[in-house]
Amino acid sequence: MRDVAVVASAHSAVSATTDTPIELLIPVINEALANAGLERREVDFWCHGSCDYLVGQPFSFVSAVDALGAWPPIVESHVEMDGAWALYEAWIKIQTGEADTALVFGNGKSSVADMFRVMALQLDPYVEAPLGTDQIALAGLQARMALDAGVITERDMAEVAARSRRDALANPVALVSGEVSVDDLLAADKVRDPLRAHDIPAMGDGVTAVVIAAGDRARSLASRPAWIRAIDHRIDAQRIGGRDLIGVPSAVAAAERCGVGGDRIDVAEIHAPFTHEELLVGRALGIDAATTRINPSGGALVSNVLMAAGLARIARAAETVLDGTADRVIGHATQGPCLQQNLVCVMEGA
């Protein structure tokens, strides 16, 4: 296996903008390249994660190439997934020896429709999607199951929200931030029982871009690259009534294959748009909140840019290695209703 590392990243997020996806992409891609000290022509492979359902235009992702510059010809690919899966593809591309550097990006405009309803179109098209449900209703079903089982409490969920908003104060692209007490959060009404407003993510328009590189190329681009030691993704059955919503088996399997439990984890960035999801994924990955800093960026709860928020978790975890504040970290990403599919990426500074 070739050693591959994250060497630079950049992010943007706003609540709503009339900028086109291309206009949103260009500055963030430029910033990631500048942070890496890499020229466009030095990028061997470009890999993009996005979802055409967000803008309601088939093949709309093709226009993103305008933000890359396609002359002289470039090598690029796209996954209809969060950018974290584009990073997985780029990592494989580098493993094949076809590329030494890659720019990976994920982007989404959440403001153009009720994305909680749009994302529910991922459900089974015959027995679930026709009911017209939404992602908040599904999250509520999963949260209540965990609450009923005594695996989590409403206070645990409020603590996730309070900590995320506090951490978000230091994140310039967070959409929600502030000091708020757990008791005040719990005093609020449930907007979609069992969920309160603080359990539901702040949706955003934006981009995350990440530069990864192999071996000596990575060492030349960053003084302390975040080396990808393991990366794996697994999927559970589609229908939410036919799988273990509390145990999240696909996250357990991905963590096992990545050897997550083999050593301490300094930082875990968990892709959890809803508060209970962070708690369930933390359990599935075997994260000990006493020794691991969870979501120091504030997480997807405070800035949920669809199709970028998972890649952002890998980037945010990598940034703590790049800046020398952590040695062994996890970036996690999820897709599909109720944590159906899970990706785990373990990175180390040495």
Added chain:
Amino acid sequence: MTDETADGPGYAIAEDGSFTAPLTLAYPYARTVGPTYGTFLTGLAAGKVHATVSADGTVFVPPAEFHASTGEALTQWVEVASEGEVVSWSWESAPGNAQPFDRPFAWVLVCLDGAGTSMLHALDVTDPSEVRTGMRVRVRWAADAEPGIGAITCFEPVTTGGAS
């Protein structure tokens, strides 16, 4: 604000001059659902709930074509009850179009008697105090339904008699 270019429902020009127009996506194709869902969805129109069974005895409702863990093709069928238990629920406080009710209701995962998995649907209650995990519910069948999930209007609470 002038409205020269905006006409028709949903068309508008915002304060910043940007023009917004509705975009309604549709999927107007007919396609076969295959033998597994075909059996299930046709059964619903006849007021019956058909389920597939795996070698380990798991009963799948709605039926699965394959066992997700073993890959076993599921071709054995049983019929299960149209009554069961709420496994989980969440409240719909802001119902929208194309949902089972146009007023607040509960989304439920229901495990029908005899089933090993649960199915998603709506429960006909009007206040969160009327629903709890473990409560008994039954299918309310649509009259003269076409084959499809729409043959189930919703679930409704099973009242056991006596004081409500």
